[in-house]
Amino acid sequence: MSKNKTQSRQRRGSHQPTLAQVAEVAGVSSITASRVLNDPERVNASTRQRVLEAMEHLGYVPNLIAGSLASARSRFIAVIVPSLANTVFIEVIKGLQATFEAAGYQILLGNTDYDIEREQQLVRTFLGWSCSALVTAGLKHTPACRRLLKECDRPVMEVMELGDAMDLNVGLDHQEAGRCMARHLLGRGYRQPVYVGARLSDDYRAGMRYAGHREVLQASGIEPLLIELDQLGSLEEGARGLEQVQAHYPGADAIHFANDDLASGALLHAQRLGLRVPGDIAIAGFNGLPLGQYVMPRLTTIQSPREAMGRLAAEQVLRRLDHQPVTQPQQDVGFTLMLGQST
Amino acid sequence: MSKNKTQSRQRRGSHQPTLAQVAEVAGVSSITASRVLNDPERVNASTRQRVLEAMEHLGYVPNLIAGSLASARSRFIAVIVPSLANTVFIEVIKGLQATFEAAGYQILLGNTDYDIEREQQLVRTFLGWSCSALVTAGLKHTPACRRLLKECDRPVMEVMELGDAMDLNVGLDHQEAGRCMARHLLGRGYRQPVYVGARLSDDYRAGMRYAGHREVLQASGIEPLLIELDQLGSLEEGARGLEQVQAHYPGADAIHFANDDLASGALLHAQRLGLRVPGDIAIAGFNGLPLGQYVMPRLTTIQSPREAMGRLAAEQVLRRLDHQPVTQPQQDVGFTLMLGQST
DNA sequence: TACAACGATGTTAGCGCTAACATGTTAGCG
DNA sequence: CGCTAACATGTTAGCGCTAACATCGTTGTA
Numbered sequence A, B: 001m002s003k004n005k006t007q008s009r010q011r012r013g014s015h016q017p018t019l020a021q022v023a024e025v026a027g028v029s030s031i032t033a034s035r036v037l038n039d040p041e042r043v044n045a046s047t048r049q050r051v052l053e054a055m056e057h058l059g060y061v062p063n064l065i066a067g068s069l070a071s072a073r074s075r076f077i078a079v080i081v082p083s084l085a086n087t088v089f090i091e092v093i094k095g096l097q098a099t100f101e102a103a104g105y106q107i108l109l110g111n112t113d114y115d116i117e118r119e120q121q122l123v124r125t126f127l128g129w130s131c132s133a134l135v136t137a138g139l140k141h142t143p144a145c146r147r148l149l150k151e152c153d154r155p156v157m158e159v160m161e162l163g164d165a166m167d168l169n170v171g172l173d174h175q176e177a178g179r180c181m182a183r184h185l186l187g188r189g190y191r192q193p194v195y196v197g198a199r200l201s202d203d204y205r206a207g208m209r210y211a212g213h214r215e216v217l218q219a220s221g222i223e224p225l226l227i228e229l230d231q232l233g234s235l236e237e238g239a240r241g242l243e244q245v246q247a248h249y250p251g252a253d254a255i256h257f258a259n260d261d262l263a264s265g266a267l268l269h270a271q272r273l274g275l276r277v278p279g280d281i282a283i284a285g286f287n288g289l290p291l292g293q294y295v296m297p298r299l300t301t302i303q304s305p306r307e308a309m310g311r312l313a314a315e316q317v318l319r320r321l322d323h324q325p326v327t328q329p330q331q332d333v334g335f336t337l338m339l340g341q342s343t
Numbered sequence C: 001t002a003c004a005a006c007g008a009t010g011t012t013a014g015c016g017c018t019a020a021c022a023t024g025t026t027a028g029c030g
Numbered sequence D: 001c002g003c004t005a006a007c008a009t010g011t012t013a014g015c016g017c018t019a020a021c022a023t024c025g026t027t028g029t030a
Helices: A019-026 A030-038 A045-058 A064-071 A087-102 A116-128 A143-151 A174-187 A204-219 A235-248 A260-273 A306-321 B019-026 B030-038 B045-058 B064-071 B087-102 B116-128 B143-151 B174-187 B204-219 B235-248 B260-273 B306-321
Strands: A076-081 A106-111 A133-137 A156-161 A168-172 A193-198 A225-229 A254-257 A282-284 A301-303 A330-332 A336-338 B076-081 B106-111 B133-137 B156-161 B168-172 B193-198 B225-229 B254-257 B282-284 B301-303 B330-332 B336-338
Touching: A019 A030, A019 A045, A030 A045, A064 B064, A064 B116, A076 A087, A076 A116, A087 A106, A087 A133, A087 A306, A087 B106, A106 A116, A106 B106, A116 A133, A116 A143, A116 B064, A133 A306, A156 A204, A156 A306, A168 A174, A168 A306, A174 A193, A174 A204, A174 A254, A174 A282, A174 A301, A174 A336, A193 A204, A193 A235, A193 A260, A225 A235, A235 A254, A235 A260, A254 A260, A260 A282, B019 B030, B019 B045, B030 B045, B076 B087, B076 B116, B087 B106, B087 B133, B087 B306, B106 B116, B116 B133, B116 B143, B133 B306, B156 B204, B156 B306, B168 B174, B168 B306, B174 B193, B174 B204, B174 B254, B174 B282, B174 B301, B174 B336, B193 B204, B193 B235, B193 B260, B225 B235, B235 B254, B235 B260, B254 B260, B260 B282
Parallel strands: A076 A106, A076 A133, A133 A156, A156 A168, A168 A330, A193 A225, A193 A254, A254 A282, B076 B106, B076 B133, B133 B156, B156 B168, B168 B330, B193 B225, B193 B254, B254 B282
Antiparallel strands: A301 A336, B301 B336
8 A cells, every 4th residue: 555645546537738837838827828729819929939839849739628627608508409311401501610720619419300309308408518509490489498599698599481480590581582483383373282381390391382272272262272291301202202192183283382392202203103293293392402403394492592591690600799789689681583494 | 805704716507407406405415316317226215205306496407517517428429530421421420329329329420521630620620529439431631630639548430431430440342343344334235434423532442333333444455534523422523424425535424323323313414415325325333322213214333231321330339348259350342333334 | 143235325526717806007197 | 218008828726536555443353
């Protein structure tokens, strides 16, 4: 047994060099070394140089966890989306990531799989990581999640759709988008359009577009028809959608799909079946994915500015984090009807 | 000036309830409250119950940063990919995420934009977050990055391609995939195939496939032809690729595209131009994306098991983190030639 | 009956960093 | 030349949590 008084308990921690060691090598105090990293202007150039050399020499990697604990703020932004399978969210994430990374923030990505209980759990975890702000897709949350978000005293951004948001909100009016496409179809003379979506209670934004579609049809005295599929967005499921429409509504003259994946799948399938589009049946989508612009005939769809939505959302959050005033907490990014030859 | 001895300096930190407060309410010490969260079995059921109630009552959210600092391990897994625009990486990420999340790990996602300097910086940042392991796409790193990864004393998984990995490695042999497709094309009787890729030094795996393609052609005494495009994977760029082949190599009878996005774009463009595929020109891709299976004619391509690759990679890393032996640090997930009608 | 073994809980001492406050040093100015 | 402001750097005390070690009762067993 050692009698060495200085030897107390077992050492813990990693075996990485620490700021204190860097400081010792550079012959300064650790706070000066800290300032070299966090506020270099406040340190004399020659001192700074010595500290940087010491860091280089020791292979120092700053322990960001310790820094976050001490300063009570991390540079994390929590981003919570319902799915990674859907290109739409990926593109929003790209916009968010580009903007946040440029500002020195790291994204913590969470995937709810369209389950708001899971979302609540993710919010708790991310708050536990002292994230600086939270960005979440959609306005639908559990009551407990809503409470957490309201009381967490950080910027909270809800993206994708517009509505009764709790803090910041960037998105578009999905119901209006549904109305827009329905008006287009009626304007083109179609009299028996069918809306085809999948799991509309999960993908409730598609449900909102259906609500708009339905509203327009009812106002014109046309009965709204709906087919609900199982898979959210795949070419294959779109083909199935086309077949179901033919089976259930043989008189249908147009299909308003909930998204471009389904619509493109139907379009490609129609080609195989030898159906003329729009002669035998018109097809419309939503999203404005590149694919829809590359099929024949080109797909009529609604373009949503997804990456721009991510960027704008991130900018608003950054403004809030910089304590700049946010004049418009709610921003409508709009959408564009893109006329193809499929209607 | 206050003379109160207990009042020292300004309070810092968040204003969230702490474990100590929970412990006080529950009438236990804070380590007991800590154990309720981290090792519930070690705490008497009735005590545990009281602690949980206190947590609920105070709305306690564990400070994971403090926990990570104290225990010198976070439950982060760093995942570094070159792009989010490419479905391929998204699918690998999906596989990784599903597996890691189920095991209670949080993914830290980094995007290098095909820049290995950026990768090095991301590795530093993620090491600073005390990530438990790192997963990175590819074997190409800066020397400094390689050193960081070698010395960080954590599992390091390199995914996508096989080769001289530093620790764990899950992927497929891209050169062999290139050979496989080239052999297929020669076997079908094509004698002037052109390889079309984009930015092959960035997307060096596509470059490796080209190397395989080239090797097979040269062995048969056929001159390898190459066209290099600017954009990595878009339908539009594929269409451009087709046009460039026609312009530069009018005698070409087949195009071996670096990926399915390019190939599908070319296929759809051929349709518009009224070109017969494979009559006028054969088209092949790589990846096995759903789109390729939905165009007409169906695309001949090579299927890579991307989500499975992510899952397998995550399982290997988890095994290492659990101190279980990893018998095969390098695993080949293979690929499958999928014959369509486009060749 | 003694004592090891175990279970439940507590005490102590940091993890590596930075906010707040403190001190010393130099420049600027009437 | 004295005073202040601005700059450069240091000292101290945690941030909230958990590893390591300590303690105490309760069993089981020789």
